[in-house]
Amino acid sequence: MTDGPEFFEGVGRIGYVGPDSDDPLTFRWYDAERVVAGRRMEDHLRMAVCYWHSFVWPGSDVFGEGTLDRPWSVPGVDPMDAARSKMDAAFEFLAKLGTPYFCFHDRDIAPEGATPAETAARLDAMVELAADHMERTGVRLLWGTANLFSHPRYAAGAATSPDPEVFAVAAAQVCHALEATHALGGANYVLWGGREGYETLLNTDLVREEAQLARFLNLVVDHKHRIGFEGTILIEPKPAEPAKHQYDHDAATVVGFLARHGLADEVRLNLEANHATLAGHSFHHEVATALAAGAFGSIDANRGDPQNGWDTDQFPNSVEECTLALYEILAAGGFTTGGINFDTKLRRQSVARDDLFHGHIGAMDTMARSLLAAASLLESGELSRFRTERYAGWEGPLGTAVLDGSATLASLRDEVTGGGLDPAPVSGRQELLEQVVNRHVERAR
Numbered sequence: 001m002t003d004g005p006e007f008f009e010g011v012g013r014i015g016y017v018g019p020d021s022d023d024p025l026t027f028r029w030y031d032a033e034r035v036v037a038g039r040r041m042e043d044h045l046r047m048a049v050c051y052w053h054s055f056v057w058p059g060s061d062v063f064g065e066g067t068l069d070r071p072w073s074v075p076g077v078d079p080m081d082a083a084r085s086k087m088d089a090a091f092e093f094l095a096k097l098g099t100p101y102f103c104f105h106d107r108d109i110a111p112e113g114a115t116p117a118e119t120a121a122r123l124d125a126m127v128e129l130a131a132d133h134m135e136r137t138g139v140r141l142l143w144g145t146a147n148l149f150s151h152p153r154y155a156a157g158a159a160t161s162p163d164p165e166v167f168a169v170a171a172a173q174v175c176h177a178l179e180a181t182h183a184l185g186g187a188n189y190v191l192w193g194g195r196e197g198y199e200t201l202l203n204t205d206l207v208r209e210e211a212q213l214a215r216f217l218n219l220v221v222d223h224k225h226r227i228g229f230e231g232t233i234l235i236e237p238k239p240a241e242p243a244k245h246q247y248d249h250d251a252a253t254v255v256g257f258l259a260r261h262g263l264a265d266e267v268r269l270n271l272e273a274n275h276a277t278l279a280g281h282s283f284h285h286e287v288a289t290a291l292a293a294g295a296f297g298s299i300d301a302n303r304g305d306p307q308n309g310w311d312t313d314q315f316p317n318s319v320e321e322c323t324l325a326l327y328e329i330l331a332a333g334g335f336t337t338g339g340i341n342f343d344t345k346l347r348r349q350s351v352a353r354d355d356l357f358h359g360h361i362g363a364m365d366t367m368a369r370s371l372l373a374a375a376s377l378l379e380s381g382e383l384s385r386f387r388t389e390r391y392a393g394w395e396g397p398l399g400t401a402v403l404d405g406s407a408t409l410a411s412l413r414d415e416v417t418g419g420g421l422d423p424a425p426v427s428g429r430q431e432l433l434e435q436v437v438n439r440h441v442e443r444a445r
């Protein structure tokens with residue numbers, strides 16, 4: 001504990017009790033020490049609390065002001081005093097919840113000052129304080145990032161602004177945020193481009209904006225190597241909101257962008273479940289697509305709502321959906337530098353102070369239970385065996401000749417007209433496979 005006030009009075013350290021617990025301030029599934037598929041649960045899931053929605057956002061929306069009880073953000077207080085008390089609250093929460101990681105934007109922890117020098121000094125002071133809290137609590141940094149979307153200067157984009165001075169200010173900001181992340185031992189650095197897109201094509205030069213975005217990213221990668229940051233640079237795709245169209249639309253779009261600009265070996269993806277929904281994909285699709293391209297990095301597990309078209313950032317609570325994503329991740333060997341960030345918001349009506357605990361406990365239990373189901377599915381080999389058998393023909397002489405380039409269009413025609421081939425339809429077994437998944441979800445203990 002720090003010397004300051006206790007913000008979450010009445011809540012102690014959240015412990016694992018087990019599936020039969022009726023106490024909502026306990027874990028029913030998340031048991032950090034339990035070994036699953038060769039790793040401690042904590043090390044598999046690498047879960048993180050996000051600073052911005054949990055400690056900065058007051059519960060406002062486009063139609064209404066803040067509703068949430070956030071005693072560490074009292075209006076009228078000196079902004080640096082407020083930042084320090086917010087950080088006390090954040091680390092009290094993290095230590096009680098027992099999540100091993102957190103994530104932050106530069107402006108979440110330190111308010112912008114009157115001059116660039118004051119802004120930089122404020123961030124340095126808060127990074128130093130964060131280092132003390134991390135040391136005291138053992139909480140680590142999953143990723144840092146820069147807020148390149150709130151300030152009015154970024155209304156027309158940061159890297160993709162029509163004004164090179166805005167590009168320069170954004171570059172200075174990322175330079176500092178990357179160094180702050182490095183100083184705190186961050187495992188990754190994220191770039192999410194909420195304003196990197198357009199509102200109308202009538203005023204937009206797509207060719208220039210793509211070149212600017214690529215240059216910006218190359219500068220970030222170059223600086224990462226200069227300062228010796230060993231974490232991963234991640235891009236977080238999102239199709240829209242706040243921009244009408246965002247260039248980092250979805251996993252496949254970003255993979256193409258990275259390949260076009262020589263960045264495929266340097267940058268990976270941070271995939272958010274809610275952004276998959278907004279792009280018209282399942283989360284499973286986004287994760288599998290990134291893995292297939294060798295570009296998978298990390299996830300933001302917060303979900304959206306299929307009944308509306310905006311970013312609701314809800315706590316994950318579907319074991320089935322999360323099992324499918326974790327299955328793909330486990331099958332590929334699990335997280336390396338990445339992990340599971342909860343970029344989650346309470347609902348505006350969740351005004352009790354301990355609601356923040358209930359949201360995160362539910363999310364962590366959902367991920368833990370999904371991990372058990374995914375590990376059991378993987379261990380059974382049922383899906384992988386079916387997939388292997390389904391493509392077995394490609395290992396035979398015909399498949400090999402096609403893939404190694406020895407077959408031509410004409411040689412294939414000759415083989416078909418020669419009468420040797422008569423492919424029969426084979427069941428894809430979708431319904432059966434869906435029941436295989438359900439069985440593992442139901443039985444995982």
Ligand code: XLS
Pocket residue numbers: 105145190192194236238272300311343
């Ligand atoms: C917004 C994004 C954002 C990034 C970090 O929709 O999810 O929170 O994760 O800038």
Ligand code: CA
Pocket residue numbers: 272274275311313343
């Ligand atoms: Ca989101």
Ligand code: CA
Pocket residue numbers: 236272300343
């Ligand atoms: Ca996110």
